[in-house]
Amino acid sequence: MSMALVTLKKGEGRSLKAGGAWIFDNEIGTTVGSFEDGDIVMVHDFDGYPMGKGYINSHSKIRVRMLTRDKDQDINEEFFRKRLADAWDYRKKTVDTSSCRVVFGEADFLPGLVVDKFSDVLVFQALSLGMDRRKERVMGLLKEVLEEDGICIRGIYERSDAKEREKEGLKKTKGFFGPEFDTFVPIVENGVKYIVDVKDGQKTGFFLDQKYNRLAIQKLCRGAKVLDCFTHTGSFALNAGAAGARSVLGVDASELAVRQAEENAKLNHLEEKVKFIAEDVFELLPKLVEQKEEYDLVILDPPAFTKSRNSIKNAVKGYREINIRGMKLVKDGGYLATCSCSHFMDFELFTKTIRQAAAGAHVRLRQVEFRTQAADHPILWAADESYYLKFYIFQVCRE
Known part of the structure; x- marks a missing residue:
């Protein structure tokens, strides 16, 4: 099935052209071809210049969230694995990774995904429809990326209970993503010990x-x-x-x-x-x-x-x-x-x-x-x- 094509109005897409990841509904001139919300679409400027690919959601004011600037890039398992591996490599170079944010949505070129690592537990939020449809595979890949680096993850908890989901036409949801575990997770940061409540704490717990x-x-x-x-x-x-x-x-x-x-x-x-x-x-x-x-x-x-x-x-x-x-x-x-x-x-x-x-x-x-x-x-x-x-x-x- 060929990919739907979204074309911007003349003079629009300023944020996108400056390096941002969002295209708003009022910036779009035409959408040609059939798609389901959450599908990957091709984006062109008004004059036909290819801007890249992203996922579309007709229920959201943020109509398209861009995943890549490369018109020839396939959005497949290898694409997500590379994005996740890059995100983890960046953390290893810049912060103490015992507990850290592993994925920060658009800033890691993975729109709508937030993942925090608390010791050996991952807590994630899927905040866009495009990511929600792919969350099972993406979180499986992230676990593999970390385990290949010797990081054992004993559990994953979903905290997709943020208000932003409603703007995407999604219901709030939370719960274990795989086997159950004790949701009071001990961590150490700056030499200080905490118990993080990943189930009921604010946002992802800490x-x-x-x-x-x-x-x-x-x-x-x-x-x-x-x-x-x-x-x-x-x-x-x-x-x-x-x-x-x-x-x-x-x-x-x-x-x-x-x-x-x-x-x-x-x-x-x-x-x-x-x-x-x-x-x-x-x-x-x-x-x-x-x-x-x-x-x-x-x-x-x-x-x-x-x-x-x-x-x-x-x-x-x-x-x-x-x-x-x-x-x-x-x-x-x-x-x-x-x-x-x-x-x-x-x-x-x-x-x-x-x-x-x-x-x-x-x-x-x-x-x-x-x-x-x-x-x-x-x-x-x-x-x-x-x-x-x-x-x-x-x-x-x-x-």
Whole structure:
């Protein structure tokens, strides 16, 4: 059966031509030939110039997700094996692979697939229809690629329960992908031990993207009094404790996350100096300011306050408010680590918001460093959605 042909309108496909992977429905002029959603299609520019191949989904605004720029490339088992082997080879060169993100969707030229490795367990999300149709074979190939490299994988768990699937006309789904196993998985990162709940934890169970940012705050923690806001399962708080902090308070609105954080503290024998409470950070910070509490280091690691362009205004207000409160709680000469994990809150807007917060808190900021996500979450230029984590460390001065 011949492949359907998608032709772009004149002047469209700018993101694709710059190196991105998405073609939106309103960029397409014609689609010729029959196809089923999830099939591979050929893409041409308006003048017939071949742009490559990708999978199509008529139910999604992202109509085609590109897999290759090569018009002659066969999208077969060997193609996926090579993509997966390349992704693994890249991780081995750039990060500690004991636990890491093995595949980061479009940034690894595998649109709609996210795979995290927690020790000897893989957790994956299939976020596009094209990938969902191929997930069984692709995950089988990934397991083979890792095992050929001497990495024994004892289990795979699917966490395709993200909202994005609904935009693809797919139902949310989660569960064992093959034999069942204990879904509380022990890992070690930066010398700190955690139990990762791959079944019910947020996203795939643990946020690997902050691995080296957690390491970066350690040098500021010796003898320090630390406040870790939006602690989730305690990762920044435990890095602070392990690095020799005097006392650490971790705060999260989720009772489940706090219970897991407490278990993680016990695992590391840090329960005496690293404490956790389940409270709304927005309600707690003003109380701490009122009580004239002061910290040597305040960490702000909030969830994405915006997942669309429409809610950016409210998100800016949220980021500004917690940063003003956070800055007020840092003692003169102390430090603030603050971040945003929403790609809609871009570098310029986040930086501007922090500047406004400093003015609102009447402090001066000295930048220690600016960081992004760990290298196992590579930023593909022209694929804006792949650059999402912005992380600043500042010294806070009151003079």
